[in-house]
Structure formats: structure tokens, C-alpha cells
Amino acid sequence: MLDKKYNFTEKEKKWQDYWFDNDIYKFDKNSNKPIYSIDTPPPTINGHIHMGHLSSYTHIETVARHHRMKGENVYFPFGFDDNGLPTERYVEKIIKKRAYDLPRQKFIEICLDETKKLEDEFFDLYKSAGFSCNLKEHYSSISPNTQKISQKSFLDLLKKGYIYQDKAPSLWCTECQTACAQSELEDMEVESTFNYLKFYIAGKKEYVTVATTRPEMLCGVVCVFINPNDKKNAHLLKEKLVVPHFGFEVPVYADDLVSLDKGSGVVMCCTFGDNVDKEWQRKHNLPIKECFTSNGKMTVLAKEFEGMGIIACRKAIIEKLDEEDLLIKQEKITHTVSTHDRCGTPVEIEVKKQWFIDVLSHKKELYDAGMQLNWHPQNMRARYLNWVKIYRGIGALPVKDITVCLSLFGIAKSAEK
Ligand SMILES: [Zn+2]
Structure with a gap:
């Protein structure tokens, strides 16, 4: 009752x-x-x-x-x-x-x-x-037990040759001071300025215009690119250009990733401002110049700006460039930057010694495993299979990106730590 x-x-x-x-x-x-x-x-x-x-x-x-x-x-x-x-x-x-x-x-x-x-x-x-x-x-x-499982799985992968250590460009949060997985990134719309700068041709009084949203990275410029079909700028391939304010000279190369109809058609490359820089560095075997420390301060390369925060340095260098008549004009823009989802800080690409797991050699197994599962809802299968198919990466994923793949191999979860 x-x-x-x-x-x-x-x-x-x-x-x-x-x-x-x-x-x-x-x-x-x-x-x-x-x-x-x-x-x-x-x-x-x-x-x-x-x-x-x-x-x-x-x-x-x-x-x-x-x-x-x-x-x-x-x-x-x-x-x-x-x-x-x-x-x-x-x-x-x-x-x-x-x-x-x-x-x-x-x-x-x-x-x-x-x-x-x-x-x-x-x-x-x-x-x-x-x-x-x-x-x-x-x-x-x-827990100690989970740590044991992770370490065991890590050593197992190492023994099988799936894991290696390498110094490679990685996504880095300067606030949390940690590498970030792609899945931890969040796009954020931010206001910024396009700064049109004078890059003088070495030994001449002529200059070309280079636009950048990241003038604080001028100290890390390694070369300048033009499009191979760019007749207007083709003569630059025989010249060197002088990096504004810092005064060192950099070579000019051709690459078809430079758009012919955008801006002046001359693009600076620093290691690393974005993923295109990363691709160029690999393709053209460019030197690596690190502009920032792990906690987001300017390195010794930035000369008198050494020790400044990234945003403060951006402001200071724009003033300096203006003073030295190297800034042609500025344009206000809104663009999308990748930020760390834990703290909202824009992520940088920094060269770090990290563990990597070779995933690309297992593409077929990952694909087949996805085909064997019943997916609810069905469309998630297509999403997964596309992810496996299109992932090119750099031949490997940082350990942080790996959890999904490990569980598909039937290996204990995340060997992150
Ligand atoms: Zn963070």
C-alpha cells in the first residue's frame, strides 16, 4: 500500500x-x-x-x-x-x-x-x-592503475615501432604552456589590422609591399614568396629583400600557394605563422627561426622587443615601423583565428620535442574497423570514414590526437601522459 x-x-x-x-x-x-x-x-x-x-x-x-x-x-x-x-x-x-x-x-x-x-x-x-x-x-x-595501463600501452606501441620522438612544429598554447590537439581548437572571430609594409630590394631604392597581420613575427621571416606565374614580380627571384626594421636580407622563392589576385602577390614566410608556413618550411627546406618562447614572450631574435608579450610587441613594432616610414597603410579586418578551447588564447605553431604515433600506416585498418561497426545514426559512419580518408597530417599524429585511433586498435585508452 x-x-x-x-x-x-x-x-x-x-x-x-x-x-x-x-x-x-x-x-x-x-x-x-x-x-x-x-x-x-x-x-x-x-x-x-x-x-x-x-x-x-x-x-x-x-x-x-x-x-x-x-x-x-x-x-x-x-x-x-x-x-x-x-x-x-x-x-x-x-x-x-x-x-x-x-x-x-x-x-x-x-x-x-x-x-x-x-x-x-x-x-x-x-x-x-x-x-x-x-x-x-x-x-x-x-589513478595508479590507469597510469600503469597507459604506460604499458605506451611501451607496447614503442616496442612495435608505432611511436617515435621528434622535434617538429606543433600547435602550442602559450597560456597553458602545453601542446594542443586539433580537437581542442576553437575558431574565434577577432578584430585585427592588415599592415602594409615596405620590403626594400637589397642595394636598391625600390621596395615591394608585403601585407601582414603579424608584424611581431618580422624577426622570424625566412624568405618571401611569389607565384611562379606572376610576371609582374618575376624579377624579384634574382633579388634579396630587406626585412623592415630588422634590416636582414631574405631570398625570394616561387610557390603556387601564393594567390595571384590577392594583395601585392608578395608574401612573407616566417617559421611559423600558420599552417602554410609549416608546409613551405618542409617543401623548401627553410631554416627555422623561433620568435616566441613557450610562455608567449618574444625571443632574442626580436632584439629590443625581447621579453615582451606577443600583443604588446605587435603594437610596439607597428609604432616603430611607422616612425621609420616602413608602414604604408593599415586596414581594419575581422578574421578567424584558432584558439585553445580551455583558455581562449590564440594558438601558435612552435617547434617542440614530442612523442608521435604513426597512424597513417594504419589507415586501411582504421577504415575497415569503421566499416565493421554499426553506427547510430548512420551518417556518423560517413563522417568517420571521411576523417580517415582525408587526414594527411605530417605522417603522424601527436599523442594527444590519438585516443580514438587507439580504441579502434583495441588498445587501452589514451597514452597521453
Ligand atoms: Zn590554453
Whole structure:
């Protein structure tokens, strides 16, 4: 008989505790029933619990209960993603200090303490929502066990020759001081200026106009490009050009990536302003000149601007160029820049020693694995297959981009750290 007035706070608590204490949803390793296994996304421990966390688990919950009612042995694990940048940024905000201001071990201890507090909160909420995952045996992506699995998988890949270390241009966030995966980038519209600069022909009084949104990178210019079919500028191929303000000379090369109908048709190349610079550096074997330090300060190449922040230097150098009559004009523009989704800082391309995993040699296996799966909805298959087909990259993906591929190989998740 139901109470006249149903007290849900009392009744829900009673049954949730009963399920929990009696391991009602524990996965039975010894059962002969068919296994239905769910790869649950562990919520990220970064301080933001929102409706999305609960609503996404509601979908999974419906599927889990359906298969349990069909008599299957449902594996429905639960865990926390408490490892990596989102958690570190969260802790930095709480303690109002940056990780690099503290000894490494101290920061790790604070991270473990703070995440524990938040996890208890998350845990209670997931329990109170009545989810039937195996809450008692929850995992953590920073636990010694997970670290062991990651390291084992890393060494396994290394032994098989899939992993190598290389010094190569990588996406870099100067705020978080970490390499970024492509999936961590977010496009942002920003106001900027196109600066039209005078590049004098060495030994002559003539100049050509070069437009750039990044005058702070002039100290890192390695050459200038024109289009091979550009008759108007073809004579420059025999000349050298003088980089404004800095005064050093750079060669002029031809490359068909330079657009014939945009601006003056003369483009500066620095290592590295963007992905085209990256491609040019490889193709033409250009020297590498690093303009910025890991924390976004100008390097010694910037001479009197050394130590300045990127934006401050941009402003200062524009003033200098104007003073020296090397700035022809400025045009206000709005353009899209790639920013780091964790902090909104525009990402740079910096040369870093990193681990890489060779993925391109496995394109066929990745493609075939995608064909074998049943996709819901179906159109996600096409999206995945296109991603495998068109990815050219540089022959390998940074370790951070690799999680998806690893799980398709049946290898334990993310060997990131
Ligand atoms: Zn960042």
C-alpha cells in the first residue's frame, strides 16, 4: 500500500542505498549471459556540473536498463576524468595560483585533494539521480592503475615501432604552456589590422609591399614568396629583400600557394605563422627561426622587443615601423583565428620535442574497423570514414590526437601522459 502522501526524498534515498549496498548493478564476471558492454564517457572534473552531464547519462541509462530487462549481462562502468588540463586549470582557479608557481609535487597533491572533494559531490549527484552504473567500483583517469595501463600501452606501441620522438612544429598554447590537439581548437572571430609594409630590394631604392597581420613575427621571416606565374614580380627571384626594421636580407622563392589576385602577390614566410608556413618550411627546406618562447614572450631574435608579450610587441613594432616610414597603410579586418578551447588564447605553431604515433600506416585498418561497426545514426559512419580518408597530417599524429585511433586498435585508452 502506498503512503497517502508519497515522500520521494525518503523513498528514493532508501532504494538508492539498497541498490548500492547490495551491488544490484555490479557486473557479474562469471555469468554465462550474453555481455552488453557500454563505454561510458567519464565526466570531466573541472568544476562544472550541468544538466548535460545528467541528460547524456539518461540516454545511456535507458539503453542499459533495456538490455538488462532482455536478460543480458550489462557492463556499465562509472568513472571520473580527473587527469589533464581541464582539472589543472580548475585547481589553478581555486587556489588562485599557476601550476608553475609551485613545486611539481605540491601541485599534484593539491590537484588530488581538490578533485577528491569535487568527485564526492559528483558521486552523490549521480547516485541520487538513480543511475544504474557500477558506482561502487568507479575508476579515475589519474589513478595508479590507469597510469600503469597507459604506460604499458605506451611501451607496447614503442616496442612495435608505432611511436617515435621528434622535434617538429606543433600547435602550442602559450597560456597553458602545453601542446594542443586539433580537437581542442576553437575558431574565434577577432578584430585585427592588415599592415602594409615596405620590403626594400637589397642595394636598391625600390621596395615591394608585403601585407601582414603579424608584424611581431618580422624577426622570424625566412624568405618571401611569389607565384611562379606572376610576371609582374618575376624579377624579384634574382633579388634579396630587406626585412623592415630588422634590416636582414631574405631570398625570394616561387610557390603556387601564393594567390595571384590577392594583395601585392608578395608574401612573407616566417617559421611559423600558420599552417602554410609549416608546409613551405618542409617543401623548401627553410631554416627555422623561433620568435616566441613557450610562455608567449618574444625571443632574442626580436632584439629590443625581447621579453615582451606577443600583443604588446605587435603594437610596439607597428609604432616603430611607422616612425621609420616602413608602414604604408593599415586596414581594419575581422578574421578567424584558432584558439585553445580551455583558455581562449590564440594558438601558435612552435617547434617542440614530442612523442608521435604513426597512424597513417594504419589507415586501411582504421577504415575497415569503421566499416565493421554499426553506427547510430548512420551518417556518423560517413563522417568517420571521411576523417580517415582525408587526414594527411605530417605522417603522424601527436599523442594527444590519438585516443580514438587507439580504441579502434583495441588498445587501452589514451597514452597521453
Ligand atoms: Zn590554453
